[in-house]
Amino acid sequence: MQGSIAVAETIGALEPGVIGVYPITPQTHIVEHLARLVANGAINSRYINADSEFSAASILYGAASAGVRSYSASSSQGLLLMTEVIFNMAGTRLPGVFSAVNRSLSPPINIQVDHQDTMTLRDSGLIQIYVENIQEAVDTHVQIYRIAEDREVLLPAMVCMDGWIISHAYEPVTLWREDAIKEFAGSYDPPFKVDPRKPLTYGALTDDDRITEFKYMVDSALCRAEDKIVQAAELFREEFGNFHGDVVEKYYTEDARIIIVAMGSVVGTIKEAVDRLRAGGKKVGLLKIRSFRPFPAAAVKELLRGAEMAIVIDRSFSASAGGILGSEIKANLYHQNGPVLFNYIAGIGGRELYPHSIMEIVQESETAFTKDCVPDGAVFYNLNEELL
Amino acid sequence: MKLNIGGITEAGQSKKNLTGSWRYQIPVIDQDKCNGCGICELFCPDSCIDINNGRAVIDDAYCKGCGICVKECSRDAVVMQPEGDG
Numbered sequence: 001m002q003g004s005i006a007v008a009e010t011i012g013a014l015e016p017g018v019i020g021v022y023p024i025t026p027q028t029h030i031v032e033h034l035a036r037l038v039a040n041g042a043i044n045s046r047y048i049n050a051d052s053e054f055s056a057a058s059i060l061y062g063a064a065s066a067g068v069r070s071y072s073a074s075s076s077q078g079l080l081l082m083t084e085v086i087f088n089m090a091g092t093r094l095p096g097v098f099s100a101v102n103r104s105l106s107p108p109i110n111i112q113v114d115h116q117d118t119m120t121l122r123d124s125g126l127i128q129i130y131v132e133n134i135q136e137a138v139d140t141h142v143q144i145y146r147i148a149e150d151r152e153v154l155l156p157a158m159v160c161m162d163g164w165i166i167s168h169a170y171e172p173v174t175l176w177r178e179d180a181i182k183e184f185a186g187s188y189d190p191p192f193k194v195d196p197r198k199p200l201t202y203g204a205l206t207d208d209d210r211i212t213e214f215k216y217m218v219d220s221a222l223c224r225a226e227d228k229i230v231q232a233a234e235l236f237r238e239e240f241g242n243f244h245g246d247v248v249e250k251y252y253t254e255d256a257r258i259i260i261v262a263m264g265s266v267v268g269t270i271k272e273a274v275d276r277l278r279a280g281g282k283k284v285g286l287l288k289i290r291s292f293r294p295f296p297a298a299a300v301k302e303l304l305r306g307a308e309m310a311i312v313i314d315r316s317f318s319a320s321a322g323g324i325l326g327s328e329i330k331a332n333l334y335h336q337n338g339p340v341l342f343n344y345i346a347g348i349g350g351r352e353l354y355p356h357s358i359m360e361i362v363q364e365s366e367t368a369f370t371k372d373c374v375p376d377g378a379v380f381y382n383l384n385e386e387l388l
Numbered sequence: 389m390k391l392n393i394g395g396i397t398e399a400g401q402s403k404k405n406l407t408g409s410w411r412y413q414i415p416v417i418d419q420d421k422c423n424g425c426g427i428c429e430l431f432c433p434d435s436c437i438d439i440n441n442g443r444a445v446i447d448d449a450y451c452k453g454c455g456i457c458v459k460e461c462s463r464d465a466v467v468m469q470p471e472g473d474g
Contacts (some may be wrong), residue, residue: 093394154393192396199399206395214395221393 003134003166004029006173007099007159010141012037012045013178014185016097017068020048020059024078025111026163027101031073045071053078057085060096060156064089065202067193069145070096075163076103079117083124089156090125090218092202095148095188096156099141100128102264102315103163104349112350113163115264115315119292119324125218127157127225128293130263134171136244137161142176143232145185153225154190155218160292162265164350176240184239226294247296249288252278253303256285258362259339261304261329262313263289266353270313273358284362289325300332307339311365313358314378315347322378340374346381357382407434411453413468417444421465428457428466 001009008030011019019038021031038047050056056072063070074082079100089096100118104110118128127148131137140159148157161167192200206214226247233246251271253259260270267288277284287303287310289296304310310333314323321327326343333341342365347353361381368374424442436451437444444457444466458466 091394092396191393201397201399201401202394204395204397204401210391213391217391217393 001134001173001175002029002168002170003137003161004101004168005033006134006138006175007141007161007167008033008037009175010138010181011071011099012043013176013181014069014142014145015043015182016045016071018048018059018063018070019045020050020056020063020070020072022050022053022056022074022078024053024075026103026167027073027075027078027099029167030099030101053081054085057082057089057096057098060098061085061089061092061094062194064094064096064188064190065092065192065194067188067190069149069188071098072096073099073101075101076105076111076117079121080105083121086121086126086156087124088203091214093154093218093221094156094190095154097141097144097148098156098158100158100160101163101167102160110349111163113165113265113315114348114350115160116317116348118158118160119316121158122293122324125155125222126293127153127155127222127229127291128160129158129229129291130160130289131166132244132265132267132288134166134169134173135242137166138173138175139236139240139242139244142181142184142240143229143236145188147225147228147232149186149188149190150225150228151189151191153221153228155221155225160264165265174242180239184236222294226291226296229291229294245288245290247291247294248299248303249290250303251286251288253285253287253307255283256307257283258309258311258366259285259287259304259307260311260313260358260362261287261289261300261325263292263325264315266313266315266347269353269355270358273355273362276355277359277362282362292325295328295332297332300329301336301338304329304333304338305336309342309365309369310339311342311344311361313347313353313361314343314345317345317378326378340369342368342374343378344381345378351382406449407452408449411451411471413453413455413470414448414451415446415453415455415457415466416469417446418465418467419443421463423463423465425462427460427462431456431460
């Protein structure tokens with residue numbers, strides 16, 4: 001089944017009260033299929049075709065403040081247009097769920113995958129889980145509502161799935177029984193609900209005497225989400241049998257001298273590269289970051305401590321400051337006497353990453369490590385100098 | 389008092405914020421010139437003017453003293469008068 005249809009079927013089975021969306025490539029198949037489910041009377045959600053992504057996200061804000069479970073999906077520029085509302089949802093502690101179908105940001109216009117769109121939302125207080133394949137996309141959508149809507153969390157949440165590679169590819173996938181996943185997701189019961197009979201103020205003004213405390217409350221709620229993600233992953237394994245990692249997934253990390261760190265669909269490619277390198281006797285492992293927000297600091301520290309080299313593959317960057325995941329992993333390892341860190345910015349705007357690309361990156365890093373000429377910052381992989 | 393999550397509070401909290409304290413001058417209505425037309429009531433950005441018995445009345449608890457009513461009055465019936473130390 002196609003990734004987008006599998007995700008739409010799963011959201012359809014969970015039947016959120018409100019679906020607020022605006023179409024954008026490559027998210028379109030998800031919202032089209034949900035529209036079809038609603039139009040055919042298969043599900044009872046209220047489907048609102050908004051006039052922009054800003055409105056679509058605002059519809060989630062409204063639904064969540066009225067105590068209604070909600071859903072939206074977007075990509076690229078559409079996610080940027082949602083940014084203002086997502087900060088508002090996190091600050092007001094309203095847990096709408098978004099699918100982000102990852103796509104490069106313009107300009108130039110490019111509809112292929114990288115992570116620049118969702119990584120740009122990282123400071124908002126939004127929960128972000130990056131998935132590796134269609135089955136993980138399906139299973140994570142089942143898990144995400146109980147995490148976001150937990151009374152100790154109450155934050156918007158985003159399942160980040162790579163455009164095309166996950167959204168448009170066809171893979172064998174298991175969809176779950178509606179009643180089973182509805183029960184797993186639980187119900188949304190917020191402490192405050194909009195009610196005309198008991199008016200409340202949302203979005204009030206606060207001066208410097210309290211604002212730090214409100215921001216701190218968002219920070220600590222997002223930190224608390226880490227345990228909830230672990231619990232949801234474990235419970236899902238018990239009830240449905242699948243496990244894709246909790247906040248991270250380990251792949252041959254125990255005895256690894258070199259650990260590759262990455263997120264999203266490229267993880268599958270890296271697993272193949274690790275298998276080939278292991279077959280050649282090289283002690284390489286992989287650390288998949290599943291939850292980028294909350295950032296799994298303890299797990300990263302613990303798993304990378306024993307390695308000699310860590311190679312972070314970033315599909316996004318903060319201009320002039322290197323890869324975003326690379327910078328955060330580096331900061332996390334400071335004062336830890338941890339591995340030497342290599343950071344590659346790769347797979348931008350859909351530039352293909354093959355198993356042999358990963359093997360080349362490992363080879364290049366090892367050579368630099370041996371010769372003691374580790375690059376100072378991040379390296380743009382496979383940069384075509386002739387075009388510059 | 390503990391903070392509510394998300395800054396969600398009872399409605400009407402802004403009533404406690406007496407913005408009249410921001411003011412250094414107050415509009416005064418000339419009762420002879422005012423005909424209660426309501427132009428100042430319409431234009432007051434803080435809804436601090438009511439027309440009572442055919443005359444404009446200023447709510448001095450919230451009036452910030454911006455002077456828009458003086459500009460808008462077509463009968464020159466409103467003047468700003470300094471308050472406090474000015």
